[in-house]
Amino acid sequence: MNARHTAAPSTDLDHQREAIAGLGHELRALVDATVRTVTPADVLHRVTDEVRRLTSQLTGRRRTRTEIPHVDEFPGGIRMFSPVTGPGNPLAPPVRVTPDGDGVTGHCTLGIAHEGPPGYVHGGMSAMLLDELMGWACSAAGTPAMTVSLQLRYHGPVPVETPLRVHARVTGTEARKVFVTGSITTEADGDRQLVTAEAVFVAPDPERARALFPER
Numbered sequence: 001m002n003a004r005h006t007a008a009p010s011t012d013l014d015h016q017r018e019a020i021a022g023l024g025h026e027l028r029a030l031v032d033a034t035v036r037t038v039t040p041a042d043v044l045h046r047v048t049d050e051v052r053r054l055t056s057q058l059t060g061r062r063r064t065r066t067e068i069p070h071v072d073e074f075p076g077g078i079r080m081f082s083p084v085t086g087p088g089n090p091l092a093p094p095v096r097v098t099p100d101g102d103g104v105t106g107h108c109t110l111g112i113a114h115e116g117p118p119g120y121v122h123g124g125m126s127a128m129l130l131d132e133l134m135g136w137a138c139s140a141a142g143t144p145a146m147t148v149s150l151q152l153r154y155h156g157p158v159p160v161e162t163p164l165r166v167h168a169r170v171t172g173t174e175a176r177k178v179f180v181t182g183s184i185t186t187e188a189d190g191d192r193q194l195v196t197a198e199a200v201f202v203a204p205d206p207e208r209a210r211a212l213f214p215e216r
């Protein structure tokens with residue numbers, strides 16, 4: 001998501017979300033510049049001091065570990081700070097998720113910050129994209145759930161700086177268990193699956209969910 005191209009805010013919540021996304025967007029640019037730069041040490045020292053100064057401006061009240069941000073819709077909705085889809089999280093590409101006929105599809109482009117082998121995506125990053133999209137597929141099917149098992153096959157390296165498509169769909173349910181499959185392809189070659197995944201998710205029973213997410 002490019003924060004500079006979002007529509008004019010209509011509510012305080014939209015305004016807050018736009019500000020969060022704007023900061024996330026700039027921080028992603030900073031992260032990208034940081035992992036690509038070949039600038040000399042004196043410049044790096046200067047930037048380090050500037051970044052430390054900026055960080056000190058964000059250390060007022062901070063949310064607690066289990067606090068759900070007021071800008072979020074949990075579960076199954078907007079997660080502004082998700083490490084995968086959150087526009088406010090500089091770790092996130094961020095993935096843009098859309099429903100499709102039989103599940104959900106995520107669209108993103110990963111950068112050098114997500115690199116494993118030179119020029120290709122880190123395998124753990126692919127796992128994170130698939131885990132998240134499979135979670136969205138569970139929510140889209142009406143069963144928000146958590147991963148209990150995730151099996152991946154890496155058929156070919158996933159290129160960085162290349163538009164990607166992540167697909168996930170629920171293949172079956174059995175009581176609280178949800179069975180999900182997923183894949184990663186490039187946008188350009190949607191037939192060639194570079195990574196495939198099979199997962200089991202479990203919807204926590206209500207008592208367990210209350211214990212895990214007390215502020216929900």
Ligand SMILES: CCCCCCCCCCCC(=O)SCCNC(=O)CCNC(=O)[C@H](O)C(C)(C)COP(=O)(O)OP(=O)(O)OC[C@H]1O[C@@H](n2cnc3c(N)ncnc32)[C@H](O)[C@@H]1OP(=O)(O)O
Nearest residue numbers: 075131132135144145146147148149200202204205208209
């Ligand atoms: C509100 C939600 C928001 C959800 C919000 C989700 C956001 C999405 C984020 C992306 C996804 C993630 O990263 S989620 C984060 C990573 N995952 C986790 O941290 C989950 C850690 N695991 C847990 O906390 C727990 O296992 C729970 C809460 C998920 C389930 O515990 P439980 O409710 O006690 O369930 P339990 O009785 O043990 O198991 C239920 C059934 O699943 C089966 N089962 C258990 N493990 C497995 C397994 N590995 N493979 C096959 N089947 C298994 C059991 O045999 C049983 O079958 P039967 O005997 O009934 O036949």
